[in-house]
Amino acid sequence: MVDGSAPKVPSSRFLHRMFAHPSGFLGHLGGWIMGLSNQDIAQWTLEALDVQPGDRVLEIGFGPGEAVHQLAQTIPDIQLYGVDASSLMVTKARKLNRSRILSGNIDLRQGTVETLPYPENSFNKVFSINSMPFWEHPVPGLREIRRVLSPDGNFVVTVQPRWAKNDQEIQTITEWMEENLSSAGFFPMNAELRSFEHIPAIRFLILAPPNNLPSA
Numbered sequence: 001m002v003d004g005s006a007p008k009v010p011s012s013r014f015l016h017r018m019f020a021h022p023s024g025f026l027g028h029l030g031g032w033i034m035g036l037s038n039q040d041i042a043q044w045t046l047e048a049l050d051v052q053p054g055d056r057v058l059e060i061g062f063g064p065g066e067a068v069h070q071l072a073q074t075i076p077d078i079q080l081y082g083v084d085a086s087s088l089m090v091t092k093a094r095k096l097n098r099s100r101i102l103s104g105n106i107d108l109r110q111g112t113v114e115t116l117p118y119p120e121n122s123f124n125k126v127f128s129i130n131s132m133p134f135w136e137h138p139v140p141g142l143r144e145i146r147r148v149l150s151p152d153g154n155f156v157v158t159v160q161p162r163w164a165k166n167d168q169e170i171q172t173i174t175e176w177m178e179e180n181l182s183s184a185g186f187f188p189m190n191a192e193l194r195s196f197e198h199i200p201a202i203r204f205l206i207l208a209p210p211n212n213l214p215s216a
């Protein structure tokens, strides 16, 4: 199942408007919940990314902007960029990160992973948390990430499928992520599982992707 929506993503309209493409009142509520509940998984993701002073970092699907905020507070001397499809999340994340946006260290925009508004090799670190299952076209999105990531760059993508009911569903989504990543030319990769609030999260770390895409 490559380049389709993730297996078993919740299809309820409520959850869609809260988390997948946050909008309206439900999007506000979803943003508030994500801000409170995703701090540990953000920290785990950022640990693997190994951000250093001077890095140029991009987050895809930043939601309410907590991970950007966390990172900017830990390592002030970096340039941080972000793209999220939801105008509501862009407003919320800009509000949370206002002072560093004003000082020119952070740039958060509305857009999608499938069409990133940056030239190639713009970043040496890219990450994404709990967003990949909601991308309409994961493989083209991942190829876009490869395009903007420098050849010596790192990419970390983490997903905590809170909707998964058992280990088999966790395994299915892990395989789905791995298939999409390798179809986009991301290898070798390192996968790890860790539970937060008793719910497993999956983290893929890809170091220095090769330059050439595999032939179609």
Ligand SMILES: C[S@@+](CC[C@H](N)C(=O)[O-])C[C@H]1O[C@@H](n2cnc3c(N)ncnc32)[C@H](O)[C@@H]1O
Pocket: 019, 020, 021, 022, 034, 035, 038, 060, 061, 062, 063, 064, 065, 066, 083, 084, 085, 086, 089, 111, 112, 113, 114, 128, 129, 130, 131, 134, 135, 136
């Ligand atoms: C469940 S939220 C996660 C937000 C945040 N990363 C966190 O962990 O709190 C998923 C986010 O991905 C964004 N998103 C969905 N599809 C996207 C796409 N194709 N490109 C960029 N962002 C997307 C949504 O707007 C939403 O803010």
